[in-house]
Amino acid sequence: MKILVTGGGGFFGSNLILSLKSLGYEITVIDSFLSGNIKNLEHFKGEIINEDISNLDLNKKFVSQHFDVIIHLASITDTTFSDDHEMLRMNVDGFKNVLNFAKVKGAKLVYASSAGTYGRGKIPMQEDQTPEPLNAYALSKKMMDDLAKKEIENKNRIIVGLRYFNVYGxxxxxxxxxxxxxxxxxxxxxxxxxxxxxxxxxxxRDFIYVKDLNEANLKGIKSEKSCIVNVGTGTxxxxxxxxxxxxxxxxxxxxxxxxxxxxxxxxDETRADTFMAEDCLGFKAKYNIEEGVExxxxxxxxx
Ligand SMILES: NC(=O)c1ccc[n+]([C@@H]2O[C@H](COP(=O)([O-])OP(=O)(O)OC[C@H]3O[C@@H](n4cnc5c(N)ncnc54)[C@H](O)[C@@H]3O)[C@@H](O)[C@H]2O)c1
Known part of the structure; x- marks a missing residue:
């Protein structure tokens, strides 16, 4: 199976591609190394493309290449980034680009959303509650979810959105x-x-260990239905x-x-309702906070 990972030089991406490689998947990475680092990829032997996903013509770049799955992680991840306009342009245009490319290639799309979309909303945070983004980063993730939901309604392809809570590792x-x-x-x-x-x-915070994220993405890769679900521990x-x-x-x-x-x-608090992740993807975090921190x-x- 061939997988394209955007943002593969970052925190989650570099953990995930090593886990995917060990399972025999063929991986291509795109990263502009805005917040990621090439040192994260020193054990990775596959193709690394140093490009900005928000400007790149993916159809031209990969004209004759096929991908079964695209895992989209590339994003400005600094929530205090000072230029709101650029935050939205980069994150939302990058996502539109990937969404369109996945459609052209007939690839499954697994993308990174965030618990930031819930803002100070009710606890535990449930996927269908009204989003209350408190900054441009969270707004960009909400806009991505809205675009994904529209595509999911068309029912002709599989899109899995993973709303990550507070990840460490x-x-x-x-x-x-x-x-x-x-x-x-x-x-x-x-x-x-x-x-x-x-x-x-x-x-x-609902802190979730990065090793649990690998499992959530694997479930996303294998999913036969679209969904946008929380990825947290529930605590x-x-x-x-x-x-x-x-x-x-x-x-x-x-x-x-x-x-x-x-x-x-x-x-003030983030805490995932984990029912949908379990029901739709069969995902449940394995590490509690004591085990993960140890x-x-x-x-x-x-x-
Ligand atoms: N870390 C968390 O707690 C958390 C929580 C919720 C959601 N997320 C989301 O998960 C994803 C991965 O987060 P992370 O913690 O690994 O962050 P990270 O900053 O380590 O990784 C993001 C990667 O994307 C790259 N990138 C940024 N803009 C790009 C662009 N336009 N084109 C190509 N590459 C680009 C960066 O260089 C970096 O390597 C992000 O989408 C983030 O918003 C993270």
Missing amino acids: PGEEYKGKSASMIYQLFQQMKAGKNPRIFKEGEQK ATSFNRIIKILNHNLGLNLKCEYFDNPYDFCQ DYCSSLLKK
Whole structure:
């Protein structure tokens, strides 16, 4: 099976392509290396195309190449990116381009959406509740979901949208300030500094381990029906609790330093309703927060 992965040089992409390769899939990667890094792909032996998906004529580029599946991950992922217009242009035009290319090639499309689309909506977050995007990043993902829904209504091809919650795990170090809070706090604490979080540390996130994402994508690749579903664990953990878990794994007892949140678009809590992912895709996260953070810490400590 031939798979095109956009954004394959990024955090999820680089984890996913190694897992797909080990299962015998033939992979081609497109990445502009905006936030990803070629070092993420040092063990990958397939074709890497360094191009911007929002400007590229995919039909011309791959005129004689066939793909069974396209996994679309390429996106501006820095939610604090200052140019809203460029955020929307890049993310939405890139998606339109991929959507059209998948149609021309008759390929299944599995794409990355986000829990950001729910904003401060009701908890647990359900796929059919009204989106409340709080920033341009979340709006771009909502616009992508709207475009996908229109295509899904036509029922003539398979599109799987995965609304990822808060992902952490190996491979995110190149994301800098956009890397997960688990990564940022680990680095502060390992350096012996008190972990710094927004007051009062009781904001909660549905943190999901990147190894679970590989499974969600595999389910997407094999899906025989279209859907847009949450990819979370169904459990939310506070930042105060994350610090306790990190202290435990690092053998430390560091106290939190709290500071005012400068952003007005933060969600107080994210928590996925996981029913549809299980029902439509047969996906259920395997790692709870303690298991995921332990696995992640042991890989970070080996570096
Ligand atoms: N990390 C999370 O917690 C999270 C949560 C929800 C959704 N998502 C979505 O999942 C996907 C993967 O996220 P990630 O954490 O791996 O981010 P990432 O920044 O590590 O990866 C995104 C990749 O896309 C590439 N890219 C960006 N714009 C591009 C363009 N126009 N053309 C080609 N390549 C381009 C980047 O260089 C990068 O390698 C993204 O679509 C993101 O929005 C991530």
